[in-house]
Amino acid sequence: MSSELLDALLVLEKEKGISRNVIMEAIEAALISAYRRNFNQAQNVRIDINLGAGSMRVFARKEVVDEVFDPRLEISLDDARRINPNYQIEDVVELEVTPKDFGRIAAQTAKQVVTQRVREAERGIIYSEFIDREEDIMTGIVQRQDPKFIYVSLGKIEAILPSNEQMPNERYKPHDRIKVFLTKVEKTTKGPQIFVSRTHPGLLKRLFEIEVPEIYDGTVEIKSVAREAGDRSKISVHSDNPEVDAVGSCVGPKGSRVQAIVNELKGEKIDIVKWSADPVVFVANALSPSKVLDVIVNEADKATTVIVPDYQLSLAIGKRGQNARLAAKLTGWKIDIKSESDAREAGIFPREESLLTFNQEDIEEEVDFELKHNHDIDVDDDINFDTDNFDDER
Template sequence: MSSELLDALTILEKEKGISKEIIIEAIEAALISAYKRNFNQAQNVRVDLNRDTGTMKVFARKDVVDEVYDPRLEISIGEARGINPNYVVNDVIEMEVTPKDFGRIAAQTAKQVVTQRVREAERGVIYSEFIDREEDIMTGIVQRIDSKFIYVSLGKIEALLPVSEQMPNETYRPHDRIKVFLTKVEKTTKGPQIFVSRTHPGLLKRLFEIEVPEIYDGTVEIKSVSREAGDRSKISVHSDNQEVDPVGSCVGPKGQRVQAIVNELKGEKIDIVKWSQDPVEFVANALSPSKVAEVLVNEDEKSTTVIVPDYQLSLAIGKRGQNARLAAKLTGWKIDIKSESDAEKAGIYPLEKKESDYDDNDEPLLTSIHEPELSE
C-alpha cells in the first residue's frame, strides 16, 4: 500500500463528496476482519493506516494480567515488563503482527471498501435527487416489460411502473417515451427504488400545470381532480381574478391546451368545470355535460339530491354511473340523481315555481340551496 491510495481518496472526496477520513476508518475496520479471516487469528487486533505514507500495520492488543488464561488476548505482567518496565496490571499492550503478504490482502480489501462506499454515495445522491421529485412528473423511456412491472429509465435510475398503475387503454413498448408521476421513493439495501404511475390523479394535475401558464403562475387554481384513468376525468378550477376565465384558460385557443393533455393520455376524455363554494352550483357544474333542474342539499349528511329533466337522466348518471361517480369524487358530496318525474312522485319536486326561476325558454335556473322535503 502506498501514498497512491491516499491520493485516490483525496480525489474521491472532491468529486464524490465522500469523507476521506470515513473511508480510511472503514478500510481499517475491513482489514481487521480480513486479517482474522485469512490468517485464522481470533485475537484482539488493531490496524493502523498511516495518513502520510499509506502504509498499513497490524497490532495485536493484549491485556496485562497476573495470570494468563488466554495467550491470544492476555500477557503476563512479567512478560510485559520485559518489554517495558512501566507496564502494570490492566494496561493494554500492543505488538506488531503484520504478516509478510498482508499488502496484497490490504490492497484487495481497500479496493472493495472504496468501491462499496462510492456505490453507497452515488445511491445517496440519487435518493436525495429523487426524494425531492416525489409527486412530480418526469419523462422516461420504457426499457423492458415483465408480468409485474414496466421498467422506465429516468436517466440515472430505472423506475417501476406496476400493472395496477398502467392505463388500460395503453400499449407499452420498449423505447417508448412516456410521462410518469412519481408516487413513492424508497431507500432499500440495494439502493433507491422509485415507483411511478400513469393512472394517478396527480399526473393529470401536473400535465395541466405544464400546459396552462395561468395554472403554473397561480392565476388559476386546480381545486380538485377525479379520474378513471384511460376513460374519463374531471377537474374543477377557480380564479380569484374576475377577468380570467379559469375554464377557458385550461381549454386554450381552439382547445389546443386540453387537447395536448388528451393526446398524452391516449384519448382520455376530460371535463373541466368551474369550482364554486356554493354546493348547488358546484354539484351542477360537476355533472356537466348534463343539464340540472334543481339541487337539494342536506348539509348535515353532506349529500345532495339532484333533479334533472327526464331526457337528461342517462347523461347525468353516465355510462355505468361514471359521470355521477366522478362528480361525487370531484365535489366531495354524495349525489343522488332523480328525474323530474320520479322527483314529482316522491313529492320533492317541483318546488314553488317563480317566474324568476326560469329563463326565456322556460328552462329552470339554479338559485339557492334547498333542504329536501320528502312526502310522508
Template sequence: MNTQLLDALAALVKEKGISQEVLVEAIEAAIISAYKRNFGQAQNVRVDFNMETGLIRVFARKEVVEEVYDSRLEISLDEARLLNPNYQVGDVVELEVTPKDFGRIAAQTAKQVVTQRVREAERGVIYAEFIDREEDIMTGIVQRVDSRFAYVSLGKVEALLPVSEQMPNETYKPHDRLKVYITKVEKTTKGPQIFVSRTHPGLLKRLFELEVPEIYDGTVEIKSIAREAGDRSKISVHSDNSEVDPVGACVGPKGQRVQAVVDELKGEKIDIVRWSDDPVEFVANALSPAKVLHVIVNEEERATTVIVPDYQLSLAIGKRGQNARLAAKLTNWKIDIKSESEAKELGIVYVPSASLDSFDTPINNEDESNQTFDLTEEEIE
C-alpha cells in the same frame, strides 16, 4: 499505489455522491478484515489511513497485563515499560504490525468488502433521494415489460409500474418515455424499491402543475380530482384572485395547456370545472357538459337531487353512469339525477335556480349513450 488509491477515492465520492468519511470507514474495515484473515485471526488491530499521503498503517492493540495468556491480545507490564515507562496494567499499547507485502494482499482481499460497503452506501443515497420524491412526478424510460410489471428507469434506479397501475388504453414498449407518479418508496435488503403509477389522481395534478404556472405558484388551486384513468377525468379549480379565471388558466391559449396533459395521458378526456363552496353551484358545474335546471340539497344526508332538461338526461348521466359517477366523486355529494318530466310526475316542485341561468354548456352527446336510466346509489358511490 497510494496516489492511485486517493484518486480512486475522489472519483467514487464524485461519481456515487457518497461522503468521503463513509468510504474511508469502508476501506479501513476491509483492511482490518484482510489483515485478520492473512496474519492472525485473533488480532485486535486498528488501521490508520492518512488521507493526505494515502499511507496505510496497521497497529496491533494489546492490553498491558501482569501475566500474558495470549500474546496476540496482551503484553506484559515489563515489555510495555520498555516502550514507555509510564504504562500501567490495564492500558492499551499500539504496535505497528504493517507487513511489507500487505499492500498487495489488502488490495486483493479487501476489494469485495469495499465494494459491498460502497454499494450499501450508494443504496442509502438513492433511498434518501427518492423518499423525498414520494407523491411527485418523474420522467422515466421503459426498460422491459412482463406479466406483472413494467420496469421504468428513473436514472439511478429502476421503478416498478404494476399492472394495476397501468392505464388500460396504453401499451408499453422498451425505450418508451413516459411520466410516472411515485406512490411508494421502500427500503429493502436489495436496495430501495420504488413503485410508480400512471392511474393515480396525483399524476393528473402534477401534470397540471407542470403545464399551468398559476397552479404551480398557488394562484390557482386544484380543489378535487375524480379520475377513471385512460377514459375520463374531472378536476375542480379555484382562485382567490378575482382577476384570474381558474378554468381559463388551466385550459390555456387555444386549449394548449390542457391539450398537453391530454396528450401525455394518451387521449384521456378531462373536464375542468369551477369549484364553489355552494353545493348547488358546485354540483351543477361538476355535471358539465350537461345543463342543470335546479339542484335540491339535503345537508343531513349530504345528497342532492338534480333536475335536468329531458334532452339532457343522457348527457348528464353519461356512458354507464360515468359523468354522474365522476361528478359525485368530485363533489363528495350523492347525486340523484331526474329529468324535468320525471320531476313533474314525482311532484317535485322547483323554480329554476337563478344562479344557474348562466350555466350553459354546448350540447354534444355524440359520445354519450342515448339510453336513459336512473343512477343507483351503488353506482354513484
C-alpha cells in the same frame, strides 16, 4: 496498497458522493477482521494506513499489567518499560505486528469493502433522492416489458409500471418517453424499488401544475380530481383572487394548456369545473356540460337530488353513467338525477329560477349535441349515483 488508492477514493467521493472517511473506516474495520481471520490472532489490533506514502501497518494493542494472564492482550510492566520507561500500569502499548504478505490480503479486502460500500452508498443515495419525490411526476423511458410490468428508466434506476396502473388506451414501446407518477418508493435488500402509475389522479394534478403557472404559484388551487384513466376526467379549481378566472387559467389561450395535457394522456377528455363551498352550486357545476335546473341537498345523508331538463337527462348521466359517476367522485356527494317531468310527477318542483339560465339557442345546440352523440343509456329510468359504490379516490 499504493497512493493510487488515494486517487480512487477521491474519484469515488466526487462521482458517487461517498465520503472518503467513511470508506477508510470501513476498510480499516475489514482489515482488522481479515488479520484476525488469516493469521489466527485474537489480540486487539489497530490498522494504520498512510495514503500519502502508500504504506500500511498493523499494531497490536496491549494493556500494561502487573501479572500477565493473556499475552495476546496484556504486557508486563517490565516489558513495557523496556520499550519506553514512562509506561505505567493500565497504559496501552502498541507493537507493530505487520505480517510480510499482509499487503496482498489487504488489497483483496480493500477491493471487496470498497465495492460493497459503493453499492450500499449508491442505493442509499438513490433511495434518499426518490423517497422525496413520492407523489411527484417524472419523465421516463420505456425499457422493456413482461406480462405483469413495464420497466421505465428514470435515469439512475428502473421503475416498475404495473399492468393495473397502465392506461387502457396506450401501447408502450421501447424507447418511448412517458410521464409517470411515483406512487411508492420501497427499500429492499436488492436496493430501492420504485412503483409508478399512468392512471393515478395525482398524475393529472401534477400535469396541470406544470402547464398552468397560476396553479404552480398557488393563485389557483385544484380542489379535487376524479379520473377514469384513458377516457375522461374532471377537476375542480378555485381562486381566492376575484380577478382570476380559475377555469380560464387552466384552459389557457385557445385551449392550449389543457390541450397539452390531453395530448400527454393520449386524448383523455378533461372537464374543468369551478369549485364552490355551496354543494348546490358545486354539484351543478360538476355535472357539466349538462344544464341543471335545481339541486336539492340532504345534509344528513350527504346526498343530492338533481333535476335536469328532460332533453338533458342523457347528457347529465353520460355514456354508461360516466358523467354522473365522475361528478359524484369529484364532489363527494351522492347524486340522484331526475328529469324535470319525472321530478314533477314525484311532487318535486324545481325553483322558478334555474341554477343555470339558457336560451333557445342553447337548447338547439344541446339537442344537436344529443343527436350526434350516442350515450347508450336508458333515459326513462332515474339514475342514482352513490360515491360509496365507487373505489375511493387514491
